[in-house]
Amino acid sequence: MNNRQPNRSLLGKLVTIAGLSLALMSGALQAGGMSAKAAAHAKAGGPEMVDVIVTYRDMPDQAESDRAAGLGGKTYRAFGRLPMRAMRIPEHALEALAKGKGVDFVAIDDAVEANTWNARLAANFPDGLSVNKEFAGEGVVVAVIDSGVWNHDDTTNSSFQYDFLNGQFPAPGYLNNGSLSVGSNKSARSDNFGHGTHVGGIIYGSARGTQGAQTLGIAQNSELLAMQVLDGQGRGVSSDVIAALDWLLQFGSAYGVKVVNMSLGKAVESEAALDPLVQAVEAVWDAGFVVVASAGNYGRDGHFTITSPGISRKIITVGSLTDNGTGAIFADDYVSTYSSRGPTLFDHVLKPDLLAPGNRVVAAIPEAGKLRSDMPERVMPCNTRKCSDDYLEISGTSMSAAVVSGAVARMLSKDPSLSPATVKARLMRSARKIVGDPTVTGAGVLDIDAAMNDTGVVTGEALSPLMALGTSSSGGSVVLVENTGALWGDSQWSAGYLWSDGYLWSDGYLWSDGYLWSDGYLWSDGYLWSDGYLWSDGYLWSDGYLWSDGYLWSDSYLWSDSYLWSDSVENVDPLFDTQGQGLILHDD
Template sequence: MKLSYKLLSMSAAVAMSTGLLYGVTTSTNLPINQKAVHAESASKEIIFQAKSGFDAKDYIKSIGGSIEQEVDLINGYIARVPADRLDQVKAQNGITNVSESHRVESTTQKIGEDNVIGKALGQRNTHNELIKATNVQYTGTGVTVAVLDSGVGAINELNVTKSVAINPDATTTTDLYGHGTHVAGIISGDSIHTGVAPNTNIISVKLGTDGGYVDEVDLLLGLQWVFDYKDEYNIKVVNLSVSSTISQSYLDNPISAAVEQLWLNGVIVVTAAGNDQYNQSDINYAPANDPFVITVGALDGEGEYSASLTKLASWSKFGVTPEGVTKPELNAPGVDIVSYLSSETAILAKEHPEAVYNNNYIEMSGTSMAAPVITGAIALLLEANPDLTPNQIKYLLTQTAQPTATAGSNIIDVEKAIGLAKNKDYLNNLNLSNYNNFEQSQYINPSGNTVDYSKLSWHSLEWLKLSWHNVDWAKLSWKSQWDSIGQSLNN
């Protein structure tokens, strides 16, 4: 079931020119500068599930709260409750998996530095050369990517086919902050600073306010929008250059449940590893810590064209989560990346004038910049072979990656990955079981059992409201034991 969206859809061009809002009912319609204060004082915005037969709406109302949205993607609710009743809600027998909605931040480490912008603009970005994407015959034609970020500006070289805004506090679908446009340009820019896959279609899902404030409710509803419209717009990849600000197991996080649902329904989710120059191993933040996504670390090419000379950026996160998931799986250039600026009046342009060039470009560094390099590479692979599954994509890119100057931080090799992507015999014999033997989020698998999707053993999995027909089985081409498919979902 699709969410109840506030306004009817129209073309991206009309939306950008008129400033009209696409939105869903999320949090209260407070002024931008009051939202965080309100959330941390009088009330709390939460995401939760309810047990079968429990009247969650009546209960939340009885304690002075309100249900703001049902979220079918995770079979849950978004509610606002009095702050002094939060512990009561968590202890209520009919309610499960309560999670507060925390702030979500972009994963940009730095924006411009003296003398660096000039160096970067003295030549083309080197990331396409470093990942060996310059000599391939593919450009992402026919592939659609959803960019969940601060919006995407009206850039002629970007093929933005749809723009929506999730947060009702946003006044326009366009990018008044400056981050999302930069990210989209890395994926599909087509100018002197060329994107990885310049013919890719971009769908812009603006998450937060015009000022760049985003919380987990915004991100969750953005992911719900993608799930609702993935078939209508043929969305194959989602780029998330964002991170939660609270360390939390992926098993307990509703964002993790949402990205897992997309992954298991054939949508490839690419997310930034995050940045921390003081504690690089602090990797336990959603959605980067989830095993059912591709997490991307940032490499520093230092202006070189040789992949072997690149090294992991000093702030790019890496490590093993408490659940034993090694992150990131992939790495790509993410330092001193020049891409489109949404507007010379964008917030980031005003805050960092030293990073702006000719009012059209801005230089940024971060895993926010590395993730869209991978997203663009995936668009190339999907043009070469549209039938590739998320697990196959992950396998191809990890197995063909090449060593860098930092041990264990290999860089993708697009040419080699595409070569294997077109080899049907090779794909048919892949053993992808290692990608599937992970426990899922408690929002999806309350029993806490490890689910082996290579065997499709569904007796241990409670899909809640995700019905059998909603899973596109034709695209779940893991090595499967189809004789087990007869086991029921009734438990």
């Protein structure tokens, strides 16, 4: 075991962007308790109203509401369990709002959008002689936070749907004896976009419409709780997603929810600890729910493209595998080009956690869903007399996350006592290992049967490890990763078991000179953040205010040891010597 600290003078030489340190991006995007977007609005200082999410150290009270009103603001969402408020407030009052007593951080109420994707063999679906085929999600409810789940033939056994769009919070009522009236105040089943129905079909589709295994869900005997946060265009705002998570903290257990699927994401503009959406998903995780999120579909734009909330170290973040449909021959499978890559943008966490099939997946789609009309060439007609809805073949990490959520439902059906950390650890250790950059492949490809057979237990957390650069004994640079054996509380979870035999780090593939950090390669002028290139329709980075006016790269944010590689990266394993010395992975 090697505990060398990162060589920050080396980092300063290696990591530059047009003459500016990448350290600018960590810490620089928040100033005075505000995200970069919020700070840009504060700098403008005009009368324009902006929507923000304010996080507090403790639950805010009426006095805070009065203070916000005095600043010309209005609260449009309050939360029952999460210390946050969603407010509309003038630009000129943002600085005063951020300086209020007990305020931790002010962020724009960001846009979120769906991360839109037959590969049962690739995921080693328990079939044939496997004892695990008996466990198909019985007794498990999966909450699907998405665009809703339509009454398709394949999704008729879904429990309930609740609508959180536009500030709604449909809390269930109570019976005369004081017990929760499960199912009361539910919303009508709807999905004008179609994404949530497709995700739901992957998780628990009955295949009634096709009468074949092609569209059978991973956990076909589980149930769904549809939580609608995305509109007919597949878009929504963070505060509505947070409201759905807050609802789960209050009522999820009464509904039997054990798994939360989030096949959606938003732009990352701060460390995970400051991101309100990440704080909300981690509160749900800490409450005992297994949260599965898609990694994002920005892999073509290189590394650091994992979306929020997938940047959380706690939850399970899933990338996409393209299966070439050659049955049990897996050598021709590969990571989907669109699958977002790690490490995470600010905290440099090794993500994604694992891969799952996500390319050209066929599942249910509403007859009138927008996705269906947008891609008529990918529609597969329903082939029974009674079915009026159809199926759609689409690709994306959204589909990969749904496959993993279905796998988790099967694991919990077999053993309901599993903690979220143990579920995550078993998924990662049992994954089928593949050669490649671990910030692309994660711990490998989902192996459902192996995960259900794993018996390891994590007594604490299963945090995804931080990454850093350091100096080898020969004086060269070396890649470091937190010792997962120590981090997770037992050597059985060390890197050599999670990422297998060390070959993933060999041959200079990951961190060889000039590959990831060299000047101009990743962050060359306009490559990653060029207009319309990464976030194609400008929706997430609209109006250019995030990167405008030199704010992000201003001279006041120069290199600082704590910005790029956190001082907390102490207990580390050396992985690869970038000077050509080869693999030096240790598991002790």
